[in-house]
Amino acid sequence: MAKHKISVTINGAAREAEVESRLLLVHLIREVFRMTGTHVGCDTSHCGACTVVLDGNPVKSCTVLAVQADGAKITTVEGLEQGGKLHPVQEGFTEKHGLQCGFCTPGMLMTTSALLERNKNPSEQQIREAISGNLCRCTGYVNIVKAVQYAAEKMR
Amino acid sequence: MSEPRTDAKICGMGHSMKRKEDPRFIRGQGRYIDDFTLPGMLYMDIVRSPHAHARIKKINTARALKIPGVLAVIDGPTLAKYNLHWMPTISADTQMVLPIDEVMYQAQEVCAVIATERYIAADGVDAVEVEYEPLPVMVDPHKSLAPGAPVLRKDKEGKKDNLAFHWQAGDKADAERALAASDVVISENVYLPRIHVASMETCGCIADFDTAQGKLTVYMTTQAPHAVRTVFALVAGHVGLSEEKIRIVSPDIGGGFGGKVPVYPGYVIAVAASVVIGKPIKWIEDRMENLQADSFARDYHMKVELGAKRDGTMTSLKIKTVADHGYANASANPSKFPTGLFSICTGSYDLKHAFCEVDAAYTHKPPGGVAYRCSFRVTEAVHAIERATDALAQKLNMDPAELRMKNFIKPEQFPYKSVLGWEYDSGNYGVALKKAMDIIGYDALRREQAEKRKKGDLMGIGISSFTEIVGAGPSRDFDILGIKMFDSAEIRVHPTGKAIARFGTKSQGQGHETTYAQIVAEELGIPAAHVQVEEGDTDTAPYGLGTYASRSTPTSGAACALAARKIRDKAKKIAAHLLEVSEQDLDWEPGKFFVKGAPQMAKTIQECAFAAYTNHPQGMEAGLEAVHYYDPPNLTFPFGSYICVVDIDRGTGDVKVRRFVAVDDCGNIINPMIVEGQIHGGLTQGIGPALYEEISYDDEGNISGGSFLDYYVPTALETPHWETDKTTTPSPHHPFGAKGVGESATVGAPPAIANAVVRKSASGRIRVATAMTTTMRTIERPAGEPV
Numbered sequence A: 001m002a003k004h005k006i007s008v009t010i011n012g013a014a015r016e017a018e019v020e021s022r023l024l025l026v027h028l029i030r031e032v033f034r035m036t037g038t039h040v041g042c043d044t045s046h047c048g049a050c051t052v053v054l055d056g057n058p059v060k061s062c063t064v065l066a067v068q069a070d071g072a073k074i075t076t077v078e079g080l081e082q083g084g085k086l087h088p089v090q091e092g093f094t095e096k097h098g099l100q101c102g103f104c105t106p107g108m109l110m111t112t113s114a115l116l117e118r119n120k121n122p123s124e125q126q127i128r129e130a131i132s133g134n135l136c137r138c139t140g141y142v143n144i145v146k147a148v149q150y151a152a153e154k155m156r
Numbered sequence B: 001m002s003e004p005r006t007d008a009k010i011c012g013m014g015h016s017m018k019r020k021e022d023p024r025f026i027r028g029q030g031r032y033i034d035d036f037t038l039p040g041m042l043y044m045d046i047v048r049s050p051h052a053h054a055r056i057k058k059i060n061t062a063r064a065l066k067i068p069g070v071l072a073v074i075d076g077p078t079l080a081k082y083n084l085h086w087m088p089t090i091s092a093d094t095q096m097v098l099p100i101d102e103v104m105y106q107a108q109e110v111c112a113v114i115a116t117e118r119y120i121a122a123d124g125v126d127a128v129e130v131e132y133e134p135l136p137v138m139v140d141p142h143k144s145l146a147p148g149a150p151v152l153r154k155d156k157e158g159k160k161d162n163l164a165f166h167w168q169a170g171d172k173a174d175a176e177r178a179l180a181a182s183d184v185v186i187s188e189n190v191y192l193p194r195i196h197v198a199s200m201e202t203c204g205c206i207a208d209f210d211t212a213q214g215k216l217t218v219y220m221t222t223q224a225p226h227a228v229r230t231v232f233a234l235v236a237g238h239v240g241l242s243e244e245k246i247r248i249v250s251p252d253i254g255g256g257f258g259g260k261v262p263v264y265p266g267y268v269i270a271v272a273a274s275v276v277i278g279k280p281i282k283w284i285e286d287r288m289e290n291l292q293a294d295s296f297a298r299d300y301h302m303k304v305e306l307g308a309k310r311d312g313t314m315t316s317l318k319i320k321t322v323a324d325h326g327y328a329n330a331s332a333n334p335s336k337f338p339t340g341l342f343s344i345c346t347g348s349y350d351l352k353h354a355f356c357e358v359d360a361a362y363t364h365k366p367p368g369g370v371a372y373r374c375s376f377r378v379t380e381a382v383h384a385i386e387r388a389t390d391a392l393a394q395k396l397n398m399d400p401a402e403l404r405m406k407n408f409i410k411p412e413q414f415p416y417k418s419v420l421g422w423e424y425d426s427g428n429y430g431v432a433l434k435k436a437m438d439i440i441g442y443d444a445l446r447r448e449q450a451e452k453r454k455k456g457d458l459m460g461i462g463i464s465s466f467t468e469i470v471g472a473g474p475s476r477d478f479d480i481l482g483i484k485m486f487d488s489a490e491i492r493v494h495p496t497g498k499a500i501a502r503f504g505t506k507s508q509g510q511g512h513e514t515t516y517a518q519i520v521a522e523e524l525g526i527p528a529a530h531v532q533v534e535e536g537d538t539d540t541a542p543y544g545l546g547t548y549a550s551r552s553t554p555t556s557g558a559a560c561a562l563a564a565r566k567i568r569d570k571a572k573k574i575a576a577h578l579l580e581v582s583e584q585d586l587d588w589e590p591g592k593f594f595v596k597g598a599p600q601m602a603k604t605i606q607e608c609a610f611a612a613y614t615n616h617p618q619g620m621e622a623g624l625e626a627v628h629y630y631d632p633p634n635l636t637f638p639f640g641s642y643i644c645v646v647d648i649d650r651g652t653g654d655v656k657v658r659r660f661v662a663v664d665d666c667g668n669i670i671n672p673m674i675v676e677g678q679i680h681g682g683l684t685q686g687i688g689p690a691l692y693e694e695i696s697y698d699d700e701g702n703i704s705g706g707s708f709l710d711y712y713v714p715t716a717l718e719t720p721h722w723e724t725d726k727t728t729t730p731s732p733h734h735p736f737g738a739k740g741v742g743e744s745a746t747v748g749a750p751p752a753i754a755n756a757v758v759r760k761s762a763s764g765r766i767r768v769a770t771a772m773t774t775t776m777r778t779i780e781r782p783a784g785e786p787v
């Protein structure tokens, strides 16, 4: 199968790879770059466990081909902490018990950190809408909402 | 227990300590099964049947094997050479690992492709050509049990019907006599549909057979690693796997909920492939495989009859159930309890006469069913009695809260022996219901509902006052495949006063690394921050049966406290030695021993630990550690009362949960924050099946609900803002009065929703076809029927 040379900036670092056209972005991240914080929870673009921020927008990386990300700036959960300082959403999830098994958490963190970039003061309904493409089987969402509110407060 | 006994530095029981597992998870540094890569690792992918019942005429692997990177295709005949093509289920039935000639459900494993890369393994699966001859399909469990039905399990010699088993409890004639003598009797058909745990992480493993050492290590998504090790040794002993050469490692688990208790064919194929090929084999199922082939839950068709006197006093209960088990009974139940703890079906009520029975049917569906976030069929039992209670209230024209209050087992009746044989350890049901009613403003809501009805608006109020039975269990009654259901803890205190604690259980998100550390902190005064908790590696952890059925706190939690107390006893001897006093002169407060009347003369636990390795009394063994295997004297009986309010759109039938108040009683609490989180999650897994989730099959055995396209796990938009509160009735027999809480809400929530949504109309028609109702079924209601 034909290979394509692509380059991306991931969590601030420039990376190159030779990939098949069919390789999914999530597998580029997990299996080529060996960053396993981004998870796979489904095969129908429903769960959001694979969410990363691509050029400022949260995307489901299972639904993007690696070649489509050529030239893009990608942030994954591993890139949220800066200089040893947790991102406010990371803090919020711990403080408010917004995670249990932790499997959905990276996707939730990426979706909500992107939300707070766009909207400094989201209402509960806006938070719920923002995360409605991210499934969590453990928490019942109430504490995730609180975690995001906590982070929003911190960021203001 | 209201106030914590320890300070925030020690952080024992009652503190909402932030979780010790969070720092890795929020950084994306959790280590789930698919995050591991071993040197030389190969990938396995599975070919599955498109038919629910068919004869396999031919498996053509030539095209697949031509693909560069495809190394092997393993089919039934390959495994048959090692006699590994069939395996026992936890319920002592048998199921295929890979078929020889016949497939029995859609998505059944047919053969497995081993390849150098994940994508190539998938290419190989596409290239395998299987010729099938479709055969007649049996999907209806009632038809399956009817006389003359074609026999499904022809592999079982002499089997003449499709009854997987029959089970019953209670005195049938007595219950029927009491029903006949009742002033009123209601009869409800209640169906709990087939559902799936749908944990966000699917199942998978890496089987790694080390040819040099002859040792098999399996990293796998299992809630019960020790039991799995023993099962592997028993099942594969004949091919040379011996238990000391088997190591099961359960890494971070992305949710289990009972679905990661069974051993699925994929694990066994991967193990066989690794042993034969001598390389690590990774198998990770995708979501569709997970929903379509892994063990389902529920699928109980129940006919519930409840009798009462005119004044509402309940008299007798009778339940007849047809259980659909698919083509094999793969229930994860204790051996003596083929229907789990279903006989808790008299619930929170003082019923003197009761009988229940279950006929389990084989059908052409995947095997099951697992105890999905439920202590073995308690969800089914609670649903039956709680729905019946509301139907009775409606028939008697009585308020359902009042009817419950009237029939509750009274606080002074505990310990209470139920007519079906359980000894409820403790309870105070009326207080919990009253609290829920006060929080939600029950009377005002009933008035609002009456007003709304006049206008034709659909508003429902539903109550559920459930009693759970968890923490299996006493070894006299409880075993799985002969292994008694005790559980274990091992604590080692290091010279510097820090500790490591290991357990036979396995967290899947419940926060054991935090809560077990808090138990050690409570008992020994060693700060929870200094206690390292480990589970899931059978080479290091003490033997135990694992985490499900809300048993971790009741069993391993108890073992932890008792192991810690053994350590404290030894530390006391050391303290007496150091202080040159007798043991009787010492008192304990969390973290130190001090001389009675002279509190300045004290030795901290850390000082005792150091002395255990540097200055222990002559004649005493050095070191400071203990193991405890805890065999509970009884189960524990958490309970609660839930009330919800729903608004139903007349046009679309859409059900909106306006408010949901949950008052839980799980006895003494280790970490209130974690308990609340468990309840939030359980409630969400309660509204899921009540309103959205269902797996069903058409007449050909084709699944719906087999992917997240049509299996509707609730999102943040459907899920209401949960309101929780608690009462505290400690378990009298548990070492620190705890009861277990992981599953209460999953058990208690569905009937609250159903009771808000379902109502028989005056014409006798049921507004919603089944008790657990999907949105689509709500639309089917006869137009204009009042709620």
Ligand code: FES
Binding pocket: A039, A040, A041, A042, A043, A044, A045, A046, A047, A048, A049, A050, A051, A060, A061, A062, A063
């Ligand atoms: S893996 Fe489920 S949406 Fe991407």
Ligand code: FES
Binding pocket: A098, A099, A100, A101, A102, A103, A104, A105, A135, A136, A137, A138, A139, B200, B254, B255, B509
């Ligand atoms: S924390 Fe387990 S899926 Fe969200």
